[in-house]
Amino acid sequence: RALKFYSSVRLDIRRTQSIKSGGDVVGNRTKIKVKKNKVAPPFRETEFDIMFMENGISKVGEIIDLGEAIGLIEKRGAFYRYNEELVGQGRENAKQTLMENTDLAFELEDQIRTHYGLPSMAEMNADIVE
Template sequence: VKVVKNKVSPPFREAFFDILYGQGISRQGEIIDLGVDAKIVEKAGAWYSYNGEKIGQGKDNAREYLRENPDIADEIENKVRLALGVAPLNTVAGAPAEVEG
C-alpha cells in the first residue's frame, strides 16, 4: 500500500501486509513479520520456528498454524508488543501494563 496523501503523517509512505480474499488483512501474517523483525520468530530458509519448534514451512503454513493455535499467536504478539514498548494484550483497560526493563 502506498499512501499518497495523509493529514496525520508524512505522505508517500509504503506499507506491506497480506490481504486475504474474504478475510481482510492477515493478523497472523503481521505477527509473523513483526516476530521475525524482533527476532522472536526464527526464519531459516522457508521454515519459521518459535521456541525451537517449527511452526510452518512457508508463511502460509506458519499463518495457518497461528490461526489454529491462538494461544501461541497471543504469546508471540505479547512478546513483540513488549519489544516495541507497547502494552501487552492481556492488560485490563485502565490498568497500567507492567513492562520489564
C-alpha cells in the same frame, strides 16, 4: 490533474503476489506506499496480506511479519521457527499453525506489543473489564 495537489493523503497500492490455497486465489500480498501526506510523515511503506474469506487484513500474517522483523520468529529457507521450534514450512502453513494454536499467537503478539512499547493483551483486557 489538480486532484493530486488538493489531496491530503495519496497512497500507491499495489498487489505484489497472489496467495493461493490449492489452485484457488484466497488473498493478495499488498504493498502500500504513502506518496503524499499533509497530516503525518510521507514516504512510508507497508506490506500485508488481504484475505478474501477472512476479515480482510490477516492478523496472523502481521504477527509473522512483525515477529520476523524484530527477531522473534526466525526464517531459515522456507521454515519459520520460534524458540527453535518449527512453526511451519512456508508462510501459509505458519499462518495456519498460529490460527490453530491461539496460545502461541497471543504469546507472540504480547512480545511484539512489548517490543514496540504498547500495552499487552492482558492489560488491554483488564482495562475493558474495569
